[in-house]
Amino acid sequence: MHFREALTFDLKLNKPRTFKSINGASHHTHQRVKKPADIGIANFFAPLHISEIAKQLNLSPDHYDLYGKYKAKVLLLVIDELEGREDGYYVLVGGITPTSLGEGKSTTTIGLCQALGPFLDKKVVTCLRHPSQGPTFGIKGGAPGGGYSQVIPMDEFNLHLTGDIHAITVANNLLAAAIDARMFQESTQSDKALFNRL
Secondary structure (H helix, E strand, C coil): CCHHHHHHHHHHHCCEEEEECCCCCEEEEECCCCCCCHHHHHHHCCCCCHHHHHHHCCCCHHHEEECCCCCEEECCHHHHHCCCCCCCCCCCCCCCCCCCCCCCHHHHHHHHHHHHHHHCCCCCCCCCCCCCCHHHHCCCCCCCEECCEECCCHHHHHHCCCCHHHHHHHHHHHHHHHHHHHHHHHCCCCHHHHHHHC
């Protein structure tokens, strides 16, 4: 989401009004209304196709794998192909004490990306980790950011992203099932002992 689009969205919510002061001068102001919920802001914007973003970063289709219309993984072969070019800057947001509503590392990182991109006209790539799913339904929510500094589509980001976490959980469950099967089929232990191990 670009800041200019967010500003346009905000101005649509805040209808301007004119009033006259005692001395007759006209004054223009914006009537402030309550900021919409994060999901309302996210649903208002149509995300760009990931191939359009890749073009802006001078990445050819050979440099990334698509995961739907809005996600992709950049392949490591890009490192070798760009070896002779000047390195960019790397900013790490590694630790922060979040507020009670959860504005922490992700929101700060997304805000920095918006500041460096649209305001300073720099090419910016933001790398976020897959959010933990525990806080998704709490007051904090997941970790797509918040307000006008959030990743969209937020539901895909919170629940599945590119499937890496899902692959790890499936591999873990498969390993646990293999151990259970071997213990059950090849062991002479009693059912009670097996049950106590679960």
